Amino acid sequence: MERAIDLEIQKLKExxxxxxxxxxxAIEEATQALIDREPERFEKVHEYETIINRSHIEVDEAxxxxxxxxxxxxxxxxxxxxxxxxxxxxxxxxxxxxxxxHNGKRYLERPPLKPLIDLPRMSQEVRVMVRAAxxxxxxRDSVMAADVxxxxxxxxxxxxxxxxxxxxxxxxxxxxIEQALNLILIARNxxxxxxxxxxxxxxxxxxxxxxxxxHGAHNPSRRVAKPSGKAKT
Amino acid sequence: MERAIDLEIQKLKExxxxxxxxxxxAIEEATQALIDREPERFEKVHEYETIINRSHIEVDEAxxxxxxxxxxxxxxxxxxxxxxxxxxxxxxxxxxxxxxxHNGKRYLERPPLKPLIDLPRMSQEVRVMVRAAxxxxxxRDSVMAADVxxxxxxxxxxxxxxxxxxxxxxxxxxxxIEQALNLILIARNxxxxxxxxxxxxxxxxxxxxxxxxxHGAHNPSRRVAKPSGKAKT
Numbered sequence: 001m002e003r004a005i006d007l008e009i010q011k012l013k014e015x016x017x018x019x020x021x022x023x024x025x026a027i028e029e030a031t032q033a034l035i036d037r038e039p040e041r042f043e044k045v046h047e048y049e050t051i052i053n054r055s056h057i058e059v060d061e062a063x064x065x066x067x068x069x070x071x072x073x074x075x076x077x078x079x080x081x082x083x084x085x086x087x088x089x090x091x092x093x094x095x096x097x098x099x100x101x102h103n104g105k106r107y108l109e110r111p112p113l114k115p116l117i118d119l120p121r122m123s124q125e126v127r128v129m130v131r132a133a134x135x136x137x138x139x140r141d142s143v144m145a146a147d148v149x150x151x152x153x154x155x156x157x158x159x160x161x162x163x164x165x166x167x168x169x170x171x172x173x174x175x176x177i178e179q180a181l182n183l184i185l186i187a188r189n190x191x192x193x194x195x196x197x198x199x200x201x202x203x204x205x206x207x208x209x210x211x212x213x214x215h216g217a218h219n220p221s222r223r224v225a226k227p228s229g230k231a232k233t
Numbered sequence: 234m235e236r237a238i239d240l241e242i243q244k245l246k247e248x249x250x251x252x253x254x255x256x257x258x259a260i261e262e263a264t265q266a267l268i269d270r271e272p273e274r275f276e277k278v279h280e281y282e283t284i285i286n287r288s289h290i291e292v293d294e295a296x297x298x299x300x301x302x303x304x305x306x307x308x309x310x311x312x313x314x315x316x317x318x319x320x321x322x323x324x325x326x327x328x329x330x331x332x333x334x335h336n337g338k339r340y341l342e343r344p345p346l347k348p349l350i351d352l353p354r355m356s357q358e359v360r361v362m363v364r365a366a367x368x369x370x371x372x373r374d375s376v377m378a379a380d381v382x383x384x385x386x387x388x389x390x391x392x393x394x395x396x397x398x399x400x401x402x403x404x405x406x407x408x409x410i411e412q413a414l415n416l417i418l419i420a421r422n423x424x425x426x427x428x429x430x431x432x433x434x435x436x437x438x439x440x441x442x443x444x445x446x447x448h449g450a451h452n453p454s455r456r457v458a459k460p461s462g463k464a465k466t
Contacts, residue, residue, distance in 0.1 A: 053448040215286040
């Protein structure tokens, strides 16, 4: 028999998926505006962020209503708490896409640095992480979620490489300092987007298995070299 | 009559306060190690982060237990959901303190740039925000929380000023690029700490008043010039 709470949880999942879709679009549009040097397209990122913010408030309200009226237990309760957290991460991802727009606008005010280096690839990787984390959430698939944690390492490696190249650029030609700095900040924004996707994946694993994989509580070896998924620069 | 849930909520508040105290200490130690050029003191920041991470997991577990066993309603429910969010912000603040340590260590590997400019002041401001946000939480004081939102503007202004000065430094003397970049990233870390304190203050206002002040839902004028408290660089 279908329980009322199942229907509500299904609706919550659909909202989160939709919101995640807008996050992906916001990241893609911000990156593409930068690649194509079309600053007017950053406006679209703000529009997506407004939608994400509205959804953020609605999902929070829906979770509070569910907790108050249905008194969910065990797996349902874990899932709703995970949604509250995933919702927060998605909202902050919208902020980061807007941050890319701000830095991107400043970058486009000056002549281009020749390469965007690995930034487009980094953006692509991050979007794959977001999509995979939310797929894992909807399918309650903790193995798929664990794969997202691995992918974050390659995003971090890309960021490190971008930093090195841009610092070398600045040193060779000080007139490039401001442009290079804007790209460094964009690489940092993308890295943070990857961190948020990682947070979502960790919340999915907790919601599905009841196991807490944060802070090496589940698999200490993963976190030894890197005390926290977010602590890097 | 004292309800069982009141005692549990009191315990939760004490844990959050304790955790916030460690966050303050971590920020202070990271900044002071930088000012005094004593890199070995960054180790202490990692120790604080380990304590914060342990607390993060315990608070989450306590919240889930409370939600499952006590089926809290209305104000209690809003407060517990706020604790889940505040807990996440405090944990990420620990990460940011570690990020300051990483950037600080790299900074201290080279000769100093003459001034640390406004970084010590920015760190001080951020710690005041953390303390005020958590005081507001414990006292259920939404006016005090609203004051934190205002303070964030001065932190952002400090960051902007620091960025401008450091970019000028880099331009005048390209041998300072790496040191200046490390300080720029530290200013960015401090700005993010201010954003997290702002998030906490917003959650306090919601928990106390039931009003959502995020995304200009409560007072649109505050957010017009700045689409989101976190979207800046």
